[in-house]
Amino acid sequence: MKPLMMEAIAFQNIVGEYDDRLLIYENGSFSVVEQLELNGFVFKPRPRKSYPYEPYAFSDGPAPYRLELIERVYREVDTFVDAEPEVKAVFTAFVILSYVQEKFDCIPYLYLVGDNESGKSHTLNLFTWLCYRPFSGVSHTAADLYSYLEDDGLPLTIIEDEFQGSEEDNDKMKIYKSGYKRGARVGRVVTYEGGRRIDYFNTYGMKIMAGERLIENKGLLQRCIIVELVEGYPVKDHYDESDYFRFRALRNDLLKWRMKVLAGDEHLEQPVTELKGRARELYTPLLAVLKGHEFYEKVIEWIKKLEQQKMAEKQLSVEGLLAKILLDSVRKGENELALDKIWQALLQFADVVTTPNKPDTMYIPHIGSVTKKLLGRRLREVFAASRRYTRLEGRQSVVYCFDACKVTRLARKYGLDPQISTQLSL
Incomplete structure (x- = not known):
């Protein structure tokens, strides 16, 4: 048995005024009723003044396709x-x-x-x-x-x-x-x-x-x-x-x-x-x-x-660029990268602008200012990378460790094929 459908409408009476009524659709035909009793419940139309749009009205004929x-x-x-x-x-x-x-x-x-x-x-x-x-x-x-x-x-x-x-x-x-x-x-x-x-x-x-x-x-x-x-x-x-x-x-x-x-x-x-x-x-x-x-x-x-x-x-976003860098590292069998190395890889882009007085900030025209702090946060939040501190070349450095499987899955999100080099040297 197909369900009965009802909607509140305004119905013009014989003196030209509009009354609140229910439009009923049942067994392929439409009818208009003042209220409907069904399974012990009485359904009445919602008053027109209680909704913020012009009421629907009854029109003769079947529903169009x-x-x-x-x-x-x-x-x-x-x-x-x-x-x-x-x-x-x-x-x-x-x-x-x-x-x-x-x-x-x-x-x-x-x-x-x-x-x-x-x-x-x-x-x-x-x-x-x-x-x-x-x-x-x-x-x-x-x-x-x-x-x-x-x-x-x-x-x-x-x-x-x-x-x-x-x-x-x-x-x-x-x-x-x-x-x-x-x-x-x-x-x-x-x-x-x-x-x-x-x-x-x-x-x-x-x-x-x-x-x-x-x-x-x-x-x-x-x-x-x-x-x-x-x-x-x-x-x-x-x-x-x-x-x-x-x-x-x-x-x-x-x-x-x-x-x-x-x-x-x-x-x-x-x-x-x-x-x-x-x-x-x-x-x-x-x-x-x-x-x-x-x-x-x-x-x-x-x-x-x-x-x-x-x-x-998406590929030119901060996350897309990081995906390219991490994917190249995964293809080489590496699962960790120093933040300084990631930073140097980003500097390969021709339009990147840096200033000597702000060594931890670069400007990429289609993105804006990018900082090492931002990169670290996105590595943790998007790529689930963990952070550890170590000494490299005689100074303390931040290294990010990541899971190769996660990086490979995320690479597809950015339209990258894990089998093809992204041509970003590290």
Whole structure:
């Protein structure tokens, strides 16, 4: 027996006023009821004034198919966003995905970055209109978010502009860093008349953020698909009543499609890709909702280019450079290196700048200032190297010992083949 699905909507009565009702999907058809009694429980619609988005409404007809909805959503994105076609396809996938978040164990976040007049807010407005039950605003506080999550109901979509600086709010970061995995919950101390208790909030759900710069939180950024926007010229740079009319019809159809999918009457095929690890978590849900459409292959190519770019940046990071040095040492059968020797290997890069008055600091243009203290910390934290002190060439030196197997595994993370020399002499 397939499950019965229900959603709160606004229903126009015979005198033109709107009442709170439940939209029911059962056995392939839709109906509207005032309340529903099921297994001894009475379900009533949530009042419209209690949620921060325009209510859904009832529309006649069956739920459209996914491929049709992709076309309709893309037309709106294409009208109001000036970006590459692949990026528009990704934005389309985010809208569709917001309606079926329960079908996936992980959900990606979208982070829009750009200067003033780059279209960030304009794009967020479109997401606010089309995504599933959004909580949209500017610089949400932790209290705002916890109040919205208090009902512990369906996965919701959090949309936030002016996100820069959010890393300073630890309570807020707990929501964002945990909420990409289904079942994630965050505890929060709540004060009431009888004292204090810890309440747990369901944080799972899509997050769409925008800011003039990326926040300084590596853990959160790894959960995001980052899109840089620049000032452009969309077909239409404002919204009017004719647009809102289309948006309402489209979101009502998206809601019905959601109910049909969750009831098991339409299935999402899981894509088979070569993606692994974090990339698989990020992109699989987006590809699943695009499967069977021409955008699928375009987004696959876009992902490949993006991952190649990320790998190139990773290889040129401090950790990537250390991986090359340690891997060369492992290939020679050595499992320890003096910090001074690692330092000399880094100095081989042509663009490295040093100054005589700061012998323990070098400047690498694409990284910034690098110190021996930083290298030591990253060797311990990333490569699990242990430190010991000894005398070399008549003076005290720091030597780092590492496990060859761990270095070999980590080398693959930075796109290095353990069998090929990295051409860094030690």
